[in-house]
Amino acid sequence: MPALTTIAFDADDTLWHNERFFRLTQDRFAELLAGYAPRDHLEDRLLAAERRNLGRYGFGIKGFTLSMIETALDVTGDKVPAQVIREIVGAGQEMLDHPIELLPHAREAVARLAADHHILLITKGDLLDQERKLAQSGLGDLFDGVEIVSDKTAAVYAAIFARHGHLPEATMMIGNSLKSDVLPVLALGGWGVHVPHDLTWALEHEEPPASHARFRSLDDLGALGDLVASVESGCG
Structure with missing residues (x-):
């Protein structure tokens, strides 16, 4: 692996x-x-x-x-x-x-993993709005790459990972949408971590792939660093 x-x-x-x-x-x-x-x-x-x-x-x-x-x-x-x-x-x-309000543990989770990993932001939506939110978030300097795409499919993720020179199998994607953030990356052989949000758009709903060996779910980003360490040690 x-x-x-x-x-x-x-x-x-x-x-x-x-x-x-x-x-x-x-x-x-x-x-x-x-x-x-x-x-x-x-x-x-x-x-x-x-x-x-x-x-x-x-x-x-x-x-x-x-x-x-x-x-x-x-x-x-x-x-x-x-x-x-x-x-x-x-x-x-x-x-x-509207002003940006970070979710709990967001900065700490990204900063902790940025020390030892290539960190990407992959988001879909309007280019100007997403750029505005990233700038206001104060997190921009923590990312090695930012990808703003029109949609998130397995083919889109594959192109992004190839462009950055990393294998899908060596990549973990974290997001609140099973449909957009988790399932496409699992389909490529990567890791998908679902961090549910209280509010999720109806068009993003999918059933969790609970039996998939590379699927994980967290209550919030506070436990992400330990999850990554556990996966890397072969215990997660």
Whole structure:
């Protein structure tokens, strides 16, 4: 078995909070459209719009905002007041300006592993927004490489690992999404560590691959350093 040379981290809801801002904006959206559609129906329509638009807009706040506008037009029969559209746009702009709040143990976990490993940040979403969040996080100097991608698939991960000169089998990916952060890396023969977040977008839900030999789950990043040491010693 090759040595564990590379540790890769997801960003949103792994190192810092993100989904909470989407939920707060969705609450505001439901209030704005309360006179046109019940909340459950509105949420279903919005999720369907987001799913439909991923191929057009990709992941991130801008696509979410456009999907809210599209949903507002749909549920009102194109009669949504201009002021509501303005408030939806304003809510999206507020999301793009929200301050970064690191999750517990994020800095300590990255800093501890950076001493002995090649450390990557692999995140998907809007380029400008992800760059802003990384800059505000204060973690940028700890990473040997930053990859901002449109989606996370096994092929995307394989290209990233090849570009950095590391074998997938010698790589561990840590993230809150089983679908995006864990399963694709396991498929390549790497290690996948799931660190669940209280809030996870519905389109990221998957069942944990509990029987996979290289799958691990942690309550938070505080135990990551010990897990890596245990894997490297052959005991984990």
